[in-house]
Amino acid sequence: MAQFLLIVDVTVINVALPTVGDALDLGPGELTWAVTAYTLCFGSLLILGGRAGDSFGRKRMFLTGLLVFTAASLLSGLAEGGGALITSRAAQGVGAALLSPAAMAIITSMFDGPERNRALGVWAAIGGSGAAFGVLLGGVLTTSLGWRWIFFINVPIGAVVFACVAVLLKEPAVHPHGHSAEPRKGVDPAGALTMTAAPGLLIYGLVQARDHGFGSTSVLLPLLGAVVCAGVFVAVERSVRVPLVRLSVLTRRNLVGGGLVMLAASGVLISTFFLCSLYLQHVLGLSALKTGLVFLPVAVAITLGAHFSSRVIALFGWRPAAACGFTLGAVGSLLLSRVEAGGGAWTQVLPGFLVGAVGLGAGFVCATTSAMSGVPHEDMGLTSGLVNTCHELGAALGVAVVATVAGTSLDTGAGPAAPPVSGFDSAFVACAVISLGAAVIGGVLLPRGRPDPSQGPVFAH
Numbered sequence: 001m002a003q004f005l006l007i008v009d010v011t012v013i014n015v016a017l018p019t020v021g022d023a024l025d026l027g028p029g030e031l032t033w034a035v036t037a038y039t040l041c042f043g044s045l046l047i048l049g050g051r052a053g054d055s056f057g058r059k060r061m062f063l064t065g066l067l068v069f070t071a072a073s074l075l076s077g078l079a080e081g082g083g084a085l086i087t088s089r090a091a092q093g094v095g096a097a098l099l100s101p102a103a104m105a106i107i108t109s110m111f112d113g114p115e116r117n118r119a120l121g122v123w124a125a126i127g128g129s130g131a132a133f134g135v136l137l138g139g140v141l142t143t144s145l146g147w148r149w150i151f152f153i154n155v156p157i158g159a160v161v162f163a164c165v166a167v168l169l170k171e172p173a174v175h176p177h178g179h180s181a182e183p184r185k186g187v188d189p190a191g192a193l194t195m196t197a198a199p200g201l202l203i204y205g206l207v208q209a210r211d212h213g214f215g216s217t218s219v220l221l222p223l224l225g226a227v228v229c230a231g232v233f234v235a236v237e238r239s240v241r242v243p244l245v246r247l248s249v250l251t252r253r254n255l256v257g258g259g260l261v262m263l264a265a266s267g268v269l270i271s272t273f274f275l276c277s278l279y280l281q282h283v284l285g286l287s288a289l290k291t292g293l294v295f296l297p298v299a300v301a302i303t304l305g306a307h308f309s310s311r312v313i314a315l316f317g318w319r320p321a322a323a324c325g326f327t328l329g330a331v332g333s334l335l336l337s338r339v340e341a342g343g344g345a346w347t348q349v350l351p352g353f354l355v356g357a358v359g360l361g362a363g364f365v366c367a368t369t370s371a372m373s374g375v376p377h378e379d380m381g382l383t384s385g386l387v388n389t390c391h392e393l394g395a396a397l398g399v400a401v402v403a404t405v406a407g408t409s410l411d412t413g414a415g416p417a418a419p420p421v422s423g424f425d426s427a428f429v430a431c432a433v434i435s436l437g438a439a440v441i442g443g444v445l446l447p448r449g450r451p452d453p454s455q456g457p458v459f460a461h
Helices: 002-024 028-044 046-056 058-078 082-110 113-144 154-168 189-212 217-239 247-251 253-283 288-316 318-337 345-372 377-410 422-445 453-460
Strands: none
Touching: 002 028, 002 058, 002 082, 002 113, 002 154, 002 253, 002 288, 028 046, 028 082, 028 189, 028 253, 028 377, 046 058, 046 082, 046 189, 046 377, 058 082, 058 154, 082 113, 082 377, 113 288, 189 217, 189 377, 217 247, 247 253, 247 377, 253 288, 253 318, 253 345, 253 377, 253 422, 288 318, 288 345, 318 345, 318 422, 345 377, 345 422, 377 422
């Protein structure tokens, strides 16, 4: 249930964005940060959260993360301005980064053999359904109770989960494989800080470019700062005794290819959610509830794309599967770029949305399974954390890029009476270009051939 809340909060705000923008008088830049602040902190601090769980106890980090996430949800619902909302959304991301890896580690340590596979299957199913449920829940709550309830709903659920875990969960003294569960000491706050600052400055520069152009000082300084922070991160990881990320892991071709593919898949998908929510409500004039209903079959299409791609990968390999998936993603984006202002949501917007969703669902499977292919057992946790980091950071970067490309078309005051659609067209074309680039990257960096059948459990996960 805790993981379900975290995934819901990635998508639940998309449907409510126009309403939130109108209520708090937010500009496009602030709306962008309302989405990216959560995914940025969630993604960039995930590995630190996993290390903190190893060092200080997983149950303790789970409860700490859940407390931070729940409190930040309450503050998000009470926000009276853009700054308060963005700050509390960032705090939600910090809580999520502490909670999610601890929850996964607890499940892994509490179960063994077939029971562990079933437990992880439930975990994956709940996480996957959270994205679909989030868009519908956002529409229902925004229309019936108001946009603040997309955050308030987390508070009673979080309190119940906190009480249940605090009372019922007993961490084992010994893991199923026989080694001690004694926490390992050592965290890397400097690595975590620079790992968060680099994408944060990059996103800030991209958002600023929308209003000032790429040649202005307010854009160049953050972009330069992002490069400097990335360099400092590498230097820190080389020098500390217990690095957040061992740099040798980043040299693996499979991980680099899978990580880049994950960045693209997540970036294009969440960007499309972001753009279509604003388009359907501000250009076509749909309510939040109807927008959520349009999104629902898209969530199903993502699941179907992921299911069929696993079969394609098994038969033909990662490279053909990635090429086909991202080509479909590009086709879907191009179809969306040609939607006219007076076009119907179900007849013009939804077809391209569905085609792209099927292809991007395949992209997620290609990214995860290829990155995990051939990874030694001792590096599986770190590799999985890096892939999940790419998923969240891809969402944050993607929204920043399309918001910059779309420009003034995202102004919430435009309304359906004067729909500026040209910027949306350009943003969807940018999504198509990113998809085609990911198809090329997949064809070059993903592993050759098909998965090794001996990797069945990893491949299936």
